[in-house]
Amino acid sequence: MLVLLAASACCGVDNKAIELDVDSIEADVSPGEPTINDTSRFVVVTDLVPEILVDLRYYGSDNFVGHPIDGYQQEVAILTREAALALKKVSDSLQRCSLGLKIYDAYRPARAVRSFAEWAREPADTSMKQHYFPRQSKGSLFANGYLSRRSNHCHGSTVDLTLVDLATGQELDMGTSFDLMDESSHYSYDKLSNIQSGNRR
Numbered sequence: 001m002l003v004l005l006a007a008s009a010c011c012g013v014d015n016k017a018i019e020l021d022v023d024s025i026e027a028d029v030s031p032g033e034p035t036i037n038d039t040s041r042f043v044v045v046t047d048l049v050p051e052i053l054v055d056l057r058y059y060g061s062d063n064f065v066g067h068p069i070d071g072y073q074q075e076v077a078i079l080t081r082e083a084a085l086a087l088k089k090v091s092d093s094l095q096r097c098s099l100g101l102k103i104y105d106a107y108r109p110a111r112a113v114r115s116f117a118e119w120a121r122e123p124a125d126t127s128m129k130q131h132y133f134p135r136q137s138k139g140s141l142f143a144n145g146y147l148s149r150r151s152n153h154c155h156g157s158t159v160d161l162t163l164v165d166l167a168t169g170q171e172l173d174m175g176t177s178f179d180l181m182d183e184s185s186h187y188s189y190d191k192l193s194n195i196q197s198g199n200r201r
Helices: 015-026 081-095 110-120 194-200
Strands: 002-005 042-044 078-080 099-105 158-165
Touching (some): 078 081, 081 158
Antiparallel strands (some): 042 078, 099 158
C-alpha cells in the first residue's frame, strides 16, 4: 500500500448520501476548512480519472473490523477537484509504464472514525486479527499509532492507494497488504525484497 496526501469530499452522489456526509464532515473540520457543501471543489474521482480502480475496503467486509463501516453508503471515491487532477497526472505517467492506481480509501466520514473507536472498545471482537493485526493486541492499536481518533481522510486530505499492473490487473507486491497494522508496513522497514522495496518507491 502507498499513501498519497491529497484531499477528498462529495459530488455526483445522491442527495441522501450528500446530506449524511455533510453532517459527518462538519463534525470534524475547523472553521474555514472546506466541507462537502463546497460542491464546486469536490468530484467523484472516476469522473476525472476513469481508468483508476476503486476498491473501498470500508464499504465492504474486507477490512480490519470485518464488516461495512458506518458512513460508506456507496463504493465511490471522492476527492477535491485539485487532488483528482493531481491523481490524473500520476495515472497518465504510470500508464506509460503499464501501471495504474487502485484506491482503497478517500473521503472518510467522521462517524466512520468514531466507529473504529467503538470497535476498539470491544476486546472480544478479533475476527480479523490474523489478517490485519496479527502481532498487535487490539487494545494497543491506538497507542501504537495504527488507529487515530481523528483522520485527515475526514478533512478530504488523504487517499490510500496502491499500484497495479495494467496487463494483469494485479496489485504490485508491496511486501504487505492494505491496512496491515505491523512494523513491516512502515515505509522505513528494511526487511523487504528488492522488488518490494522498489515498488514502494
